[in-house]
Amino acid sequence: MTLIAPKATLPELREVIGSVDELRRILTTIDEVRAAEMREVAERYPFRIPRFYVERVLRDDPGDPLWQLALPGKTELYDAGTERWDAFQLAGKMVEHPRWIQKYRYEVLIRMTNFCSGLCRYCYLKNRENIEGFISHADIDEMFEQAEQSGNRAGLREIVLSGGDPLTVPGEYLEHLAERIERLNGMLDRRVTVTIHTREPVWFPNRVVRTKGLLAGLRALKPSSYILHVVHPREVTPELLETLVVLTSLAETGDGGRGRRPLMMMQHPLFRGINDDAGVITEMYDRMDAGEVVVKPYYLIHPFPDGTLPEHRLTLKESQAILRGLASAPGTRVPLLTVPTPMGKCVIGPWEELVDRGGYYLLHTKDGVPVEYTTGELYDPSERRSDIPLVMTVKGK
Numbered sequence: 001m002t003l004i005a006p007k008a009t010l011p012e013l014r015e016v017i018g019s020v021d022e023l024r025r026i027l028t029t030i031d032e033v034r035a036a037e038m039r040e041v042a043e044r045y046p047f048r049i050p051r052f053y054v055e056r057v058l059r060d061d062p063g064d065p066l067w068q069l070a071l072p073g074k075t076e077l078y079d080a081g082t083e084r085w086d087a088f089q090l091a092g093k094m095v096e097h098p099r100w101i102q103k104y105r106y107e108v109l110i111r112m113t114n115f116c117s118g119l120c121r122y123c124y125l126k127n128r129e130n131i132e133g134f135i136s137h138a139d140i141d142e143m144f145e146q147a148e149q150s151g152n153r154a155g156l157r158e159i160v161l162s163g164g165d166p167l168t169v170p171g172e173y174l175e176h177l178a179e180r181i182e183r184l185n186g187m188l189d190r191r192v193t194v195t196i197h198t199r200e201p202v203w204f205p206n207r208v209v210r211t212k213g214l215l216a217g218l219r220a221l222k223p224s225s226y227i228l229h230v231v232h233p234r235e236v237t238p239e240l241l242e243t244l245v246v247l248t249s250l251a252e253t254g255d256g257g258r259g260r261r262p263l264m265m266m267q268h269p270l271f272r273g274i275n276d277d278a279g280v281i282t283e284m285y286d287r288m289d290a291g292e293v294v295v296k297p298y299y300l301i302h303p304f305p306d307g308t309l310p311e312h313r314l315t316l317k318e319s320q321a322i323l324r325g326l327a328s329a330p331g332t333r334v335p336l337l338t339v340p341t342p343m344g345k346c347v348i349g350p351w352e353e354l355v356d357r358g359g360y361y362l363l364h365t366k367d368g369v370p371v372e373y374t375t376g377e378l379y380d381p382s383e384r385r386s387d388i389p390l391v392m393t394v395k396g397k
Helices: 011-014 020-024 034-044 051-056 074-078 136-148 171-185 205-210 213-220 238-253 278-289 315-324
Strands: 101-105 107-111 158-163 191-197 225-229 264-268 295-301 336-341 344-348 360-364 370-376
Touching: 020 034, 034 074, 101 136, 107 336, 136 171, 191 213, 205 213, 213 238, 225 295, 238 264, 264 278, 278 295, 278 315, 295 315, 315 336, 336 370, 344 360
Parallel strands: 107 158, 158 191, 191 225, 225 264, 264 295, 295 336
Antiparallel strands: 101 107, 336 344, 360 370
16 A cells, blocks of 8 residues: 655654664664564555654653554564455445445545554554545545535534544645535535544644644634544653644634634543553543643544454453443543444443353444444454445334
8 A cells, every 4th residue: 555645844754754774773672683573564564653753652662562553563464454444334325435434324434545644553444445645626526516416415414534644634635625514514404513533643743733734724624523542641742732732722713713612532442461451541531631621531442353463452341341440430531432343333331231142242333233243352344244234224213
């Protein structure tokens, strides 16, 4: 897969590390054996990491668990990379376009790019059928011309911007997208909200706050919420907290200073040996609470069935036990435990009884679609593909 970088200044290019040898000049404890393994992985999967993250988040210690998430490791070579996570979509969706992903009648996800400033080694999209490059004006116009003409447009309530990372997209495209969303809103009885999923403030916060075109595009978009991808307490840096102040303050510089501030939320996938402990997650919440911007814990994500390496996987009951350790906190600090499946997210409570029905738990997506989720540590999303309903029906209807 080709990952095309946005136009960057020379200083920005120097702030992103793209080779193992360059990385070793900072993390001097990477020995030659580990370096050779990393080079082998980098031949198959791209490797890129912002200098900020290496210097301010990682430790120069092979025992640092965050190395497993941010740096290439040999076990990645055993990840088949075959899961097409966006394969199952709503029959009769509003728009036919490779960037338009629609599993629910009321929500669409737009893949703005396949580029991120840093590459999570567990990402389920790193070698999948993901459209390359950045969204274009033509892409935006094609999608929204279809959306405006769709007989289902009245049911749309939310547009989720994802990727790659939407905060790496040049601002001019965000501004054009904002224009088309506003035009669509003029045809509807209620406003379609915009949610942005991002990890860029964790990877490369300085780039976010200094990129004027990006900030202008976000100001035009007026997102209702951001969902930050944060995995570990050390990722909550002072620079991240300052970036959140900048992003929420954009509303004050538009609409004559009367714009509403976006809701800030965060999500975190669970990994064995890294953040599979309620105490670690609580420390992350405490550090986030030290900033000026209130950030609501949103999703505690059970490991994805593909992309998450075997040594990091948890059973569903283990993930639920972590949620139980968080459940007695104030309600604003208790996340939802979500279980990703190709049919959509399933949510389970801290004290919900998981019943083994002969090798699987019966879960349901938020729309009531039944999911036979295997009781083992690894859920195989391909095992019952022939039984997966392509039309998402609500149970009882």
